[in-house]
Amino acid sequence: MEVFDIFFLLRVLKTTLEIYTVILLVRVLLSWFPNLDWGNPLLATVSSITDPYLNAFRGLIPPLGGLDLSAILAFLALNLSQQLLGSASMSLMAGGL
DSSP: OOHHHHHHHHHHHHHHHHHHHHHHHHHHHHTTOTTOOTTSHHHHHHHHHHHHHHHHHHTTSOOBTTBOTHHHHHHHHHHHHHHHHHHHHHHHHHHHO
């Protein structure tokens, strides 16, 4: 695999994580509205995409005073992953050219 192919793959992964971060943010903001119909196909899709990821962090941070703080750790993990992918792709391009 050429350096450019790996660089392109890393950039695609980073962009995918950026899009997922936006979807996760929408999910967290929508959770503030308790009267939403989560049976709605659009909301159900957002929920099915984000809930498995959030559930991984819900076991690590218990709710405090009724607040689910697991999303904070989920965002931090996504941000760290994005930064690592960005750094790796830049290092690859700097060293490969």
